[in-house]
Amino acid sequence: MNSGSVTTPFGRRPMTLGMFSSQVVSRQIEPDKSVDKWKLYRALCEARSRLGISDRALAVMNALLSFYPKNELSEENGLVVFPSNVQLSLRAHGMAEQTIRRHLAVLVGAGLLIRKDSPNGKRYARKDRTGSVEDAFGFSLAPLLARSEEIETLAAQVVADRLHLQRLRERLTLCRRDISKLVETALEEDLSGDWDAVVAYQKGIVGALTRNPGTAELEGALEEMEQLREDVVNQLENLLDSQKTSGNAHQSERHIQNSNPDSISELEPGFETKLGATTESDNERSAKTEGQQRITIQRARGQPISELKSFPLGLVLQACPQISDYAAGGAIGNWRDLMAAAVTVRSMLGVSPSAYQEACEIMGPENAATVIACILERGGHINSAGGYLRDLTRRSERGEFALGPMLMALYRGNGNGGRRALLG
Incomplete structure (x- = not known):
């Protein structure tokens, strides 16, 4: 500033601590400091959201800068401009004077301008005999x-945040495209898997985004989407490995059938076992191999691995009424509605897509959705829904889990003990 004293506003305008702070900061300008006013104005436009000013206030600032005679802002050239409101209105594309006064107050409040009012509140400059400005009253830049x-x-931070947000949007778009294309391929090739659940979960992630999501929201959605893509890729890789294994087993079977029928090593491989091995252990090994082959075939065909008994949808809804709150429209009319609601609940409970997909493969999609509904009902008693579901899946694969007792306990707990349930 040209003067080292503090200036106060004219008339009824109050003096604030923010105005005083701006004046103190302005007195600490380095002697030879200068900056291109239009370059600084462009930076001001980028940072306006951080400074709390609007585009209309920036238009007024642009008009004020146009009255500064030099391109370089410096103390040597003076930092006070003194146009009238009429002149400002002309250079602000006809903005009303009342609007100009309001936005000038915003710029002063944001610490970007200082009012240097004259004794009578007018804006003018006092010049010496040589025509140089001796003192000026108006707005200090x-x-x-x-x-x-x-x-x-x-x-620079605003630009970096904008670029980061743009990259997050791009990554999310690419991830959505990858999942959609992979699921489309799986459906065209008739590969086993609950692909409808994958599509529903993907739609749930996208549907949860607000109209203009921020960085944190996009990062969370991207993390879920990338995890879903990884699960889809892993499932497709497992299916490919299963197909290769099935193809190799088929080739080996043809080779054995076409081999010499008198070969003892091929017809009776049990003779190569170690001394002391019993016939019972051979039978157990054979049963285990047959069980593994059965599981592989069922996985390839998309059939449930365990033989869990299915229950009527009406009974499931009576035992687990809370699941209906997460269905589209708040009502479940068929198994597809229940499975779609289970996908939403799975995400809410923190169960990973891979854990739910494995449960669908082992138990069947209807029974897996029923288990999710049961977990929701017992949510207050289960610390980790994902770990609990994986444990039930393992037990179901070994034939050690029955859905009926869990379902009936919830059925009776909801006050339905006096009614008879038809489980057929």
Whole structure:
């Protein structure tokens, strides 16, 4: 500033601590400091959201800068401009004077301008005999010069945040495309898997986003989407491995059938076992191999591995009424509605897509959705829904889990003990 004293506003305008702070900062400008006013204005436009000013306020600032005679802001050239409101209105594309006064107050409040009012509140300059400006009353641009580094830093941060947000959107779009294409391929090739659940979960992630999601929201959605893509890729890789294994087993079977029928080593491989091995252990090994082959075939065909008994949908809804709150429209009319609601609940409970997909493969999609509904009902008694579901899946694969007792306990717990359930 040209003067080292503090200036106060004219008339009824109050003096605030923010105005005083702006003047103190403006007195700390380095002697030879200068900055291009239009370069600084562009940075101001980028950082306006961080500074709390609107585009209309920026239009007024643009008009004020146009009255500064030099391109370089510096104390040597003076930092006070003194146009009238009429002149400002002309250079602000006809903005009303009342609107101009309001936005000038915003710029002063944001610490970007200082009012240097004359004794009568008018804006003018006093010149000496040589025509040089001796003193001026109007608006000081000193805060802009003093805060130029801060404004440029804020502008750089805004640009970096915008680029980061754009990259998050791009990654999310690519991830959605990858999942859609992979699921489409799986459906065209008739590969086993609950692909409808994958599509429903993907739609749930996208549907949960707000109209203009921020960085944190996009990062969370991207993390879920990338995990879903990884699960889909892993499932497809497992199916390919299963197909290769099935193909090799088929080739080996043809080779054995076409071999010499008198070969003892091929017809009676049990003779190669170690001394002391019993016939019973051979039978157990054979049963285990047959069980593994059965599981592989059922996986390839998309059939449930365990033989869990299915229950009527009406009984499931009576035993687990809370699941209906997560269905589209708040009602479940068929098994597809229940399975779609189970996908939503699975995400809410923190169960990973891979754990639920494995449960669908082992138990069948209807029974897996029923188990999710039961877990929801017993949510207050289960610490880790994902770990609990994996444990039930393992037990179901070994034939050690029955859905009926769990379902009937919930059925009776909801006050339905006096009614007879038809489980057929």
